[in-house]
Amino acid sequence: KVLVGTKVDENHANWTTAYNMLTGIRVSVSRTNAKLDRPLTDADFEAKQKSTFDIAGNELVPSAKYDFKFKDYAPWVFRHLRALFRLDPADYLMSLTGKYILSELGSPGKSGSFFYFSRDYKYIIKTIHHGEHKFLRRILKDYYNHVADNPNTLLSQFYGLHRVKMPYGKKIHFVVMNNLFPPHRDIHQTFDLKGSTVGRDYREEDLENNPRATLKDLNWLRRKRHLELGLTKKQLFMEQLQRDVRLMQKLKIMDYSLLIGVHDLKKGNEENLRDKTLQVFNPGGREGPSDEADPNQILMRTPSKLESARKARELRQMIRAERPVPMGQTSNRMPEELEEGEEVYYLGVIDCLTHYGMIKKIEHFWKGLTSDRTQISALPPEEYGERFIKFMEGVTMSSEEAERDALDRENA
Ligand code: ATP
Ligand code: CA
Ligand code: CA
Structure with a gap:
């Protein structure tokens, strides 16, 4: 339903x-x-x-x-x-x-x-x-x-x-x-990633009825997905993510996730979506309207003072997927200039108000008895953060990097 x-x-x-x-x-x-x-x-x-x-x-x-x-x-x-x-x-x-x-x-x-x-x-x-x-x-x-x-x-x-x-x-x-997601673009796929694999699966069978369900870590891995950010943006992203995670470790926060919205430019926006409230949006396997906001991903600074405020804001908000681009070519092109088949990502860390002390200690204890301790989501904040960063390193690997990585591991 x-x-x-x-x-x-x-x-x-x-x-x-x-x-x-x-x-x-x-x-x-x-x-x-x-x-x-x-x-x-x-x-x-x-x-x-x-x-x-x-x-x-x-x-x-x-x-x-x-x-x-x-x-x-x-x-x-x-x-x-x-x-x-x-x-x-x-x-x-x-x-x-x-x-x-x-x-x-x-x-x-x-x-x-x-x-x-x-x-x-x-x-x-x-x-x-x-x-x-x-x-x-x-x-x-x-x-x-x-x-x-x-x-x-x-x-x-x-x-x-x-x-x-x-x-x-x-x-x-x-x-x-x-709202991490923009009002003017459909989000075709949403992932809520924690870096944990225990219970982090949206039933693929249910996707048929609910094509825009929020998918989780196991769905991501199964799809062998990667955020193709390109080297510069990947570095900016990972450095910022590390700083953010350090803060959360210090404050003993856990259970946060990286929320990823993918807009597929090939699909574009559905027509006749006059009433945005009818657009499926769906957190946590439930459905809702699509939304927008000033996504926080201010990964790129305003490129030029001459840009209109709106364009500058859009740029800051958006992390665009990159096909392999010739060296030196800028990736910060405007959306109008994007080729078909490309994707636009909207990312941010959400649900960051869970203090480890709240209830998690108990959950950790019980789940730890039955599952692989490093894979459950209720790890102590230090480990939670380390695992989160490590997972996101993989998430931002280009497919080529990932292939090389897999080969290296095979040969080792
Ligand atoms: P739980 O603790 O069970 O994970 P929660 O009620 O704390 O649930 P969140 O994890 O904060 O809820 O968010 C649930 C879902 O709502 C997310 O997976 C995402 O789809 C959507 N959502 C939450 N915050 C945002 C945001 N800032 N922008 C866009 N979508 C969001
Ligand atoms: Ca959550
Ligand atoms: Ca929560």
Whole structure:
């Protein structure tokens, strides 16, 4: 059965929650943005700002349709993060709250998180567990410094951390982050790779019914797939990935994956996809809308100041597959110039808020009794990171390299 993202309108069960989330974002983010910019202080990382919304409103909070409480965490830090990620403050609010339309992903994954896409598919709202919320606040300074030092980081870009609470309802924590995939291109194949092989398989038989399911490590290996990045981009990519993984090892994070979206230029975009919400997108074997965002892969710096902002952004976002190119030929060509049969990749590291201490120690123990210890996904963060990097070395090997590698090993 194919589930697709559903529009959250007034008839949707989660309409009130979505409405409150967006209202809270609109009011609190514009409140912070309205102030004169200033450098961050240590206190900004701990800050939280509470607003109480009701039908009447008051001098601080405009009236809203429903009663609810909203908390904005570290608003100044996220304002600065959005600037580091080069978001335009007005665009950000417009995408999320210009019209109150979100689309919700079919069904929540194992973790129980809900995913909502902004109307233009640039942003994702992900509800997170209290543990993840507390953890993000704890590591916020390290994350901030990492982003400041690594403008091309592949890690999820967090733009806001908030909480809504409805009368008699439970507290819902959520983050706003980038959608790695673009709104204007179909993603023909998606892989969620961890470098683990235990249980990391999407049933190939089910692909027929669900052609755009998110595939996993074993599906990747079975297809003998490779990201043909070319030497320069591969180096940039691997160096950045290593820096990102070092941070996660230091913060004892694990269970993250490299999300890869492949756009096949030969297939192009399907026609008549007027309603993007009907496009299959599918995290974790479930289906949703296709989406977009400011993918983080800022692997390439803006090549020329003369490029239009949009083109520059596209370039930064995209890692294009390369057919063997004559030496010296640039690979950063614009999409219009790409030959048929080529692929465009969108990549990033997602789900990076799982602290090893949370539950993983227990899982590790039990799974370790029955499986090869180095292959299960719940390894301690050091080993998880090493295995992740090693796997991604293989993922970014060109097919020729991979063949040579296999031959060498045979001959050894
Ligand atoms: P679990 O903990 O069971 O893995 P989760 O609820 O934490 O699930 P994620 O792993 O964060 O969910 O994401 C699930 C799927 O959602 C991914 O495999 C991917 O398909 C999609 N997804 C998540 N984040 C993004 C993103 N930033 N851009 C595009 N797609 C995303
Ligand atoms: Ca995950
Ligand atoms: Ca998770």
